[in-house]
Amino acid sequence: MKTTETPLTDLEIARNAAMKPIGEIAEKAGIPEDALEPYGRYKGKIDISRLPQKEEDGKVVLVTAISPTPAGEGKSTVTVGLADAFSRLGEKTMVALREPSLGPVMGLKGGAAGGGYSQVLPMEEINLHFTGDLHAITTANNALSALIDNHLHQGNLLGIDQRRITWKRVLDMNDRALRRVTVGLGGPSGGIPREDGFDITVASEIMAIFCLAKSLDDLKERLSRIVIGYTFTREPVTVRDLGAEGALTLLLRDAFKPNLVQTIGGTPALIHGGPFANIAHGCNSLIATKTAKKLADIVVTEAGFGADLGAEKFMNIKARQGDFRPDAAVIVATVRALKMHGGAAKADLSTPDKEAVERGLPNLSRHIDTIRAFGIEPVIALNRFTADTQEELSVVLDWCRENEVSAAVADVWAEGGKGGEDVARLVLGKIREGNAFHQLYDEFDTFEQKVNSIVRKVYGGDGVLFTDKALKQLQDIEKRGWDILPVCMAKTQYSLTDDPGILGRPEGFKITVRELIPKLGAGFIVCLTGDIMTMPGLPKKPAAMNMDIDRDGHAVGLM
Structure with a gap:
């Protein structure tokens, strides 16, 4: 095992790792040979209809984090390392993760498959x-767009008002130039001119549906409920009205099968679906999580960004729609991120500063309160970075001890599963103790009550403000009975507020909801706040500018 002083990059570590053929990983997971559909030597898809039935479902461990910063929290790294730690402790384990989007891979983030020896x-x-799952989702989304424009061109029997079409095209790439476009130019043969736009694929409602559907039949039914726009008389038009749900389901049929891969430690891993947590619900597919529960005794999964976004939606949306409960929750924190929440500049994070760590602890405290609000007592995984001093780590551990919060250092980047065993033992204890899990709101609460519940109990704010546009949309939502659906908050990941520049644990603020978007197929209402964009842009120096291939065709600069 390499030490933390190793000069190897994440990419080099991954390339040097000895992988087992996917058939061996499937056998270890209890997947019959006829249920595995290999995609090359080291990955495959699972035909869930051929899986054996297990009497008791596995326990679900949710990994979340404090509010993320550019310093990085390593949530995926801890998730993978924790799964390998459970395996080392003799537990039959699977990890369930989201699929990376090419937008952040080529943009700011680079790779998204863990790091170090926890990949x-x-x-x-x-x-x-x-x-090819994300390509299939992109194709299904854009096939629907093509069918909408063709319907307009061929006579528009449904009376769709082209000014009120809400369905957008998508691309799995950050491309700000496509946020607003005009289509249908070129004369009569080019279709009906109208304004359109692109979202990133992971913000598509089809992605959300893909990740919440329980079966192919459920997938088809959900697709049929998508509202694509409104008629000239302001009535909603759905995919069912167009008769397109069958074709869309066909395009998604193969992608809907969960993907099987492996960790460096040899733990079976399901990677399937990938909605963002700041603009969608931020969880891997429900079908993958349920499959893992049927195969393993412990399922380690994560939800995007901090507990205010991914974990809240995991609890209030995914667990509700999937009819299951999380058995334990882990909050990932880092000394580096706590320093930033305590006012330290990014350039100074390698300089020891225990006072900045102390000033940043209220952010961790807020996320602990959030998980406790759901009736779960969390475990803190203090993800170790090479520049962390023991004094700084002790600040966090001592604070957790004083506040009766279970915590341990996770040294999984350097040591893989071995470095996560202390955290794993604490989590096993929480599983044995059980919890009093519950959602934060009832489906029959008013829509405003639901949003206020999230703002007050999760963000720690004083309430919500709706713009005039949002209030008008809310009236229409209530008139149609859609307000019974859960809430999906689209909010910056960097702050508990809707202002990304406000770090730490702010108080006395309100969240402004500027727009409401019904997602009937996914089964929730999106609340857009702040400057959140459903099509991100690339940074000044995209990660793609550091990428290349070597003489052997291997990737360079992917992490």
């Missing part, structure tokens, strides 16, 4: 085109 493999393929 899922084959890392290069997972971070690029993988098994």
